[in-house]
Amino acid sequence: xxxxxxxxxxxxxxLHDKELSVLELVEDTFRVIAERDARxxxxxxxxxxxxxxTARRLDxxxxxxxxxxxxxxxxxxxxxxxxxxGIRTTCASQFLSNFNPVYDATVVRKLREADTVTLxxxxxxxxxxxxxxxxxxxxxxxxxxDLERVPGGSSGGSAASVAAGEAYFALGSDTxxxxxxxxxxxxxxxxxxTYGLVSRFGLVAFASSLDQIGPVTKNVEDAAYVLQAIxxxxxxxxxxxxxxxxxxxxxxxxxxxxxxxxxxxEYMGEGVDAAVKEKVQAALQVLxxxxxxxxxxxxxHTEYAVAAYYLLASSEASSNLARFDGVRYGVRAGQxxxxxxxxxxxxSQGFGSEVKRRIMLGTYALSSGxxxxxxxxxxxxxxxxxxxxDQVFEQYDVIIGPTAPTTAFKLGAQVDDPLTxxxxxxxxxxxxxxxxxxxxxxxxxxxGLPVGLQIIGKAFxxxxxxxxxGAFEQNTEYHTQRPNL
Amino acid sequence: xxxxxxxxxxxxxxxxxxNLSAEEEQMFTEQLNAxxxxxxxxxxxxxxxxxxxxxxxxxxxxxxxxxxxxxxxxEKVMANAPEEEDGQFKVPAVLE
Numbered sequence: 001x002x003x004x005x006x007x008x009x010x011x012x013x014x015l016h017d018k019e020l021s022v023l024e025l026v027e028d029t030f031r032v033i034a035e036r037d038a039r040x041x042x043x044x045x046x047x048x049x050x051x052x053x054t055a056r057r058l059d060x061x062x063x064x065x066x067x068x069x070x071x072x073x074x075x076x077x078x079x080x081x082x083x084x085x086g087i088r089t090t091c092a093s094q095f096l097s098n099f100n101p102v103y104d105a106t107v108v109r110k111l112r113e114a115d116t117v118t119l120x121x122x123x124x125x126x127x128x129x130x131x132x133x134x135x136x137x138x139x140x141x142x143x144x145x146d147l148e149r150v151p152g153g154s155s156g157g158s159a160a161s162v163a164a165g166e167a168y169f170a171l172g173s174d175t176x177x178x179x180x181x182x183x184x185x186x187x188x189x190x191x192x193x194t195y196g197l198v199s200r201f202g203l204v205a206f207a208s209s210l211d212q213i214g215p216v217t218k219n220v221e222d223a224a225y226v227l228q229a230i231x232x233x234x235x236x237x238x239x240x241x242x243x244x245x246x247x248x249x250x251x252x253x254x255x256x257x258x259x260x261x262x263x264x265x266e267y268m269g270e271g272v273d274a275a276v277k278e279k280v281q282a283a284l285q286v287l288x289x290x291x292x293x294x295x296x297x298x299x300x301h302t303e304y305a306v307a308a309y310y311l312l313a314s315s316e317a318s319s320n321l322a323r324f325d326g327v328r329y330g331v332r333a334g335q336x337x338x339x340x341x342x343x344x345x346x347x348s349q350g351f352g353s354e355v356k357r358r359i360m361l362g363t364y365a366l367s368s369g370x371x372x373x374x375x376x377x378x379x380x381x382x383x384x385x386x387x388x389x390d391q392v393f394e395q396y397d398v399i400i401g402p403t404a405p406t407t408a409f410k411l412g413a414q415v416d417d418p419l420t421x422x423x424x425x426x427x428x429x430x431x432x433x434x435x436x437x438x439x440x441x442x443x444x445x446x447x448g449l450p451v452g453l454q455i456i457g458k459a460f461x462x463x464x465x466x467x468x469x470g471a472f473e474q475n476t477e478y479h480t481q482r483p484n485l
Numbered sequence: 486x487x488x489x490x491x492x493x494x495x496x497x498x499x500x501x502x503x504n505l506s507a508e509e510e511q512m513f514t515e516q517l518n519a520x521x522x523x524x525x526x527x528x529x530x531x532x533x534x535x536x537x538x539x540x541x542x543x544x545x546x547x548x549x550x551x552x553x554x555x556x557x558x559x560e561k562v563m564a565n566a567p568e569e570e571d572g573q574f575k576v577p578a579v580l581e
Contacts, residue, residue, distance in 0.1 A: 102561040196542050209540055238547040239540070307524045318501060325502070327574050332567035339579045340502075348504040356503060360494070360513055361520060363501040377527050379537030384530065386538060419519055435541030459541075 005482070008074065008222055011168075015062060015073055022062065022073040023055040026117050029075040033119070033166045036485055041141045042151075042161035044080050045088045046120040051075070054117045061115070069115030070229050076111060077167035079158050080121040081128055081204040082213065084108050087118065091204050092136040093126045095330045095350030105202020106237070107171060107213050107230045114229040119167055122157030126352045127321065128178055128206045130154050131424045134415055135354045142411070143185060144483040145449055149408040152182030158216040159186035164485060169226055170216040175207050176309050177404075177428025179214045180440040184403035184452025187442045187481060189469070190216045191223045194460045195435035196241035198227075199234035205320040207313035208239070210432050219479050220441060220470040224248040227462060243460055251463035252470040257291030259468065260396040266302035267401030267427055267454075279444035279451040280402045286475055287400075287468070297396065299388040304381045305430040306422055311365050311378035312433075317355075318362030324350060357418060382433045389434040393458045398468050402427055403440040403452035427454060437462050441469045442478035450478075489517050 006014075014020040030048055037043055058073055078084060081091045083101035085108075090096045104112070111118070125135035133141040133156025141156040143149040144164040151160040155172030159182035162170050172179040174192035183190025191214045198213045205211060215226035228248050234240045263284060268277055284294050326332035326346025334345025351359070365374035392399060404424060414421045431438045436459050443453035453472065457465035473479050494514045498505045505513065559572045568575040 099565055102557060102564050196544075235547075235549075239542065239544055241542060301530075304527055304530060307526045310520065311524055311527075322502075326567060327576055329565035330567070335577065337577065339576050342577055343502045344504045347502050351503075353509075356505075356509070357513060357516060359501050359503065360497055361517060364489070364493070364497045364517065364521075367497065367500060374521075374524065376537055377530075377532060378524075379539060380532035380535040381527050381530055382538040383535050384532070386541065418516055419523055422520075433538075433541075 007219065008225055011074070012072065022058040022117065023052060025073060026051050026055040026075050026119075029119060029167065036164050037166055039142060039147055039485070040144060040160050040164050040166065041139050042123055042157040042164065042166055043077070043120050044090055044092060044123050044138055044157070047087050047118050050087065051117050051119050058115055058117070069113060071111065071114040071116045071225060074116050074168045075119050076116040077119045077122050077158070077161050077170045078108065079124055079155050079170065079172045081124060081173055082108060082171060083202040083204070084118065084121065087121060089121060090138070091127045092124045092138055093350065093352065093355070094137045095324055097331060099329055103202065106199035106234045108202065110230050122155070122161055122170060124157055125154035125354070127204070127317070127355050128154040128173055128175055129317070129354050129358055131177070131181060131421055132409070132414065133157065133182070134411065135352060137352045140411060143408045144485060145187060146408065149410055149449070150185065152185035152404070152408060154178040155190070155216065156182050159183050159188055159190065162186070162188045162216050162218060163483060165482070169222055171213055171230075172216050173203055173211055173213050174432065175210045175313060176432045177425040179216060180403050180428050180438060180452065180454060181425060183216055183440040185408035185450065187450030187478070187483070188216055188218055189220055189223050189439065189441050189479065190214065191227060191439045192432070192437060193227060193231065193462060194241070194437045196239055197231050197243070197437070197460065197462070199232070199237040199240050201234055201236035207316040208320060209316060210313060220439070220466060220473050221249070221252060223439065224252060224466050241460070246463055248462060248466055251467045253467055254471045254474050256287055256468055256471045259292045259398070261287060261292050261294045262297040262392050262396035262399045263294060264299040264302065264399060264401055265296050266299055271423070271426065272402055272405040273407070273446075275446040276402050276406060276451050279446065280453060283443040283453045283472060284400065286472060290471060290475065295396075297392050297399070299392065299430065301381065301384045301388050302430055305385050305433055306426055308378040308381040308385065309429045309433060310361065310422055311374050312382065314358040314362035315365045315375050316362070318359045318366065321355070321359055326350070354418070385430050386434045389436060397464050399456040401454055403454040404428070407446050407449035407451060431456050435459060437465050439465050439469045441473060442481070443472070443476070444478055445481070489514060489521065
């Protein structure tokens with residue numbers, strides 16, 4: 001038995017028929033982790049004892065016939081910027097290498113209520129800043145399709161763990177593409193919900209106006225299941241949207257007849273690898289053959305998105321990360337001096353290079369004399385970028401393009417050049433600035449490396465996003481491919 | 486075009502409560518210049534009369550009744566403290 005080739009319904013029916021216990025499922029997953037994770041590096045902390053205890057409790061529930069949660073028995077792994085009571089949560093930073101949260105994030109509570117089993121905490125770029133997972137202050141993650149390549153980031157551990165069969169599903173977080181881009185690089189499904197749909201309570205804040213938690217899964221149906229479990233209003237998150245949560249599973253009709261698909265010419269232009277474009281074109285033809293209407297449109301402010309994003313996200317980060325000062329939690333340094341020395345020393349030793357770079361950029365952009373030129377200007381650019389999407393969505397149901405301009409690159413290839421690294425997110429960042437939902441689904445391979453198709457929807461219209469993604473998946477086999485490990 | 490000097494970087498590092506090594510200072514000066522030069526692209530945009538987007542959702546302050554609620558017990562609040570004394574976070578002298 002391997003988790004790799006089983007879907008949720010098959011697992012549930014085996015559990016129901018007593019062909020499989022939750023404990024066996026969990027032990028099997030830890031066996032895969034033990035066998036593979038030394039090569040992949042997806043995990044930072046394992047919760048093996050806790051997971052087995054949960055599994056035994058769920059098996060009791062199974063035999064007593066108690067009502068079972070939506071995601072009953074599924075072994076899940078959590079990105080390490082989402083707090084888990086009693087399980088170390090580091091944000092892949094030395095600063096938090098000893099941090100044990102005293103409460104659960106709302107999504108973690110919701111997964112527990114849905115009867116999942118928490119396997120452990122996943123590697124990431126430090127404080128979710130990066131697109132290759134090379135900014136983890138512990139160790140990098142290797143792409144399961146080619147161990148010399150990056151898994152993408154910042155949710156690199158989330159995507160790699162699912163692709164490698166080391167978790168049934170994972171939670172990631174997406175600020176400028178951090179769920180979708182690694183999903184694309186690792187050949188799995190990654191969904192960034194509409195801003196505000198999923199509670200951020202207990203997600204260590206990076207850029208509060210952009211951060212959103214979402215699922216990483218092997219197929220679209222599982223993404224719908226996980227979203228169903230984690231979406232919803234939360235009074236603990238003041239930006240949580242108070243909207244009705246629909247039935248996401250019933251959206252998976254497989255029918256896209258008459259659906260209007262917009263393809264932005266800016267997403268298929270210069271800078272996007274020709275072989276990637278070819279796979280996306282082929283995917284569009286699949287949708288067309290199913291009756292969708294595909295037309296070219298323009299999102300004219302796309303080229304300004306990366307600049308606006310790095311100013312906004314870094315500014316918000318510089319403010320959010322001010323809380324790490326070595327006083328209440330985290331690793332303290334500079335004991336010998338005064339309080340100011342303690343702040344300086346703790347932060348200088350605790351944060352890695354990319355985090356410092358963004359704090360510096362954000363502090364500069366917000367500092368006296370530069371606020372209007374950088375921060376305010378970027379907020380206005382954000383308005384123009386959002387309007388691009390609003391206008392296209394007046395006439396179209398979804399927008400489709402590649403998730404990333406290339407396939408996964410080699411470890412070390414871009415570490416010395418932050419600006420080039422930032423441009424990997426050129427197709428995911430505009431979506432984040434507009435706050436709308438988007439999914440990445442596998443749509444082919446170039447030289448053995450997965451390519452992701454990005455399907456973008458209207459705000460709070462995850463149903464249509466899932467419907468299109470599900471219909472595409474039902475007519476293709478890419479999502480069934482597994483790396484040879 | 487604006488450009489950032491090593492002195493600017495030192496000033497910003499102080500605001501951000503960071504100590505930079507000489508190498509870091511030089512690296513950040515170069516990299517921040519490259520990033521900000523790229524950001525100047527935004528100046529091509531005519532944003533006169535455009536409202537800034539602080540938030541994509543129409544959010545407003547969330548209020549609740551001013552009633553007592555249970556908060557975290559003190560042991561939990563202190564559980565991750567690098568140093569504590571009598572249920573308080575202990576720090577070095579604030580004033581010399």
